């Protein structure tokens with residue numbers, strides 16, 4: 001997503017901030033400043049920044065445990081509704097998934113405990129309550145917020161932390177797919193409840209969260225189904241052997257004219273049996289519209305250095321495509337291109353196979 005900028009990195013993980021988060025900061029500053037002066041505006045700003053530092057620590061908690069299990073974390077992004085740590089792959093072992101999921105809320109409970117003890121030392125006798133979320137005292141506000149964050153994330157609404165713990169528990173009793181389906185269903189029910197409750201108490205935050213949860217549950221369920229149906233499949237099973245390739249010296253007009261004779265959307269660019277890159281139909285049409293027809297395939301193609309062999313698992317092909325941000329890879333055997341594998345051919349294969357093995 002391009003709407004996020006990089007803030008820095010912690011433990012080698014890039015930390016990104018979504019630009020809408022800045023709107024949130026501005027909103028809190030101005031709404032507080034207009035009510036009770038710039039000084040209070042700054043205090044409320046400081047509170048939000050510290051609160052999100054806690055959210056970041058929560059995500060780092062997930063990341064630290066995930067990394068211990070060998071999972072790579074590509075980034076942590078802060079959104080106005082919270083943080084998201086992008087894990088390359090969640091382990092299919094219930095115990096590990098539960099430990100990764102619970103680490104975040106545990107960080108918040110640890111922070112709450114530390115703030116409680118800190119406040120007791122700094123200001124003995126002061127009351128720490130849930131009442132003052134953006135209250136007069138920064139420490140009591142942060143204490144309550146961490147307690148709430150920890151508890152809220154434990155609600156079993158997949159894909160929230162509590163929902164992942166629930167899936168882990170279910171997966172230790174039934175198979176992974178079934179567990180995901182149930183966790184996603186329960187997550188969607190919670191999403192609906194959040195929307196309705198939010199509308200009833202006229203709180204805009206809950207419906208927005210409910211919507212995100214619903215989309216999250218749907219997409220995670222689908223990607224799990226896809227992953228599961230690809231299990232055991234090799235590139236050789238799904239590769240396309242009858243395909244159209246383009247030459248780098250070909251003009252855009254020629255390439256387009258030839259592309260109309262096939263359903264293919266992505267074309268390998270090949271010269272003398274050597275794979276150079278990928279050119280998509282969409283890119284060709286865009287170039288024709290914006291830059292005219294006097295161009296060569298070479299200048300439009302996206303260079304790609306990856307390839308797969310027929311014996312590679314299909315999941316590996318998907319991983320490499322994601323890494324290169326392309327929808328096509330050449331399949332190479334004994335230094336020869338024997339076919340291509342495309343994102344849509346994988347999806348098609350998976351859909352067929354999932355249709356055949358679906359249980360509900």
Ligand SMILES: [Zn+2]
Pocket residue numbers: 058059062104105153161
């Ligand atoms: Zn979490």
